[in-house]
Amino acid sequence: MTAKGGTHAVEIAITCPKCQGEGSFKTWDCIDTDKNPELRERLLHDPMLFFYFCPKCFSRIRIDAPCLYIDRGREFMVWLVPDTNMEMNLGELRDFFGAGDYENYCCRMVRSWGEWREKIIELESSYDDRLYEFIKYGAFHLLKEEEKKQFYLPAYHVEYAEDNEKNDELALIFMKNDEDKSTYSYPISKNMLEISNDIFQPLMERIPELSGKGAFQRYDYDWAQMVIDHLLSAAMGASGNDKDSLKKIIVLWFQGLGKEIFGADIEPHKD
Ligand SMILES: [Zn+2]
16 A cells, blocks of 8 residues: 555445446545645535545445545544454554654544544534534533434534634534424633633543544544543542542533533533
8 A cells, every 4th residue: 555645536336236237436545634635625524525426326425535624734643444343553544544643733633424423523623623523512411301312313413603713613503303403502611611621621631542543543432431430430540539529510511511511500400
């Protein structure tokens, strides 16, 4: 394999699953946004970008192919790897992309297009992307059970709050299960980011595996849930009074989240 070193187009042979007709799909296996900012625009705003239209039966087929997205200016990479059996590391990055010093890059791995664009938006912010995952999990967790059922969890995501895409001004987007697919947008305030940073950053710093650099990690909703559950059950090595204070801090964080996101006093509840 020759190292790509930048944006790289590929053509994939496609056999239509509906009519068995042959065709090909032009896409990319690497997008370098500094060189091709127009591809960032398309990736973020064109949901049809990864659909193949069969020229014979006109079926629309989603193409799930791996693609590495790199933002050199902000020093991050997000590798879309749809195959759930595949993991990526720096060695594979060097083989694929070329030799270089990537130690300072935030490297993330995602499994779907939706997750990909969400992660890019989070990483364009000046805050740690994982704080958004905590806030995302925390806000959904605050909903009552009957409210949770009204929303479609896979469509729940972090997005730019406004069309002008100001960094650090992101929002939580909820989509209802109703016919209209009504969406609700709740801005994530700077205050909430600062509070979350103060609470979670020191906890993450204690765990070397969470340095967030140099390895392609997957930090998503499920990950945030796992960490918060661990913190609540104080399984992070704390003892005695430390346990109680850690729990108190997390409970206070949930309460702050309810106020900041929903503008309401919502008590965290047990599932
Ligand atoms: Zn077809």
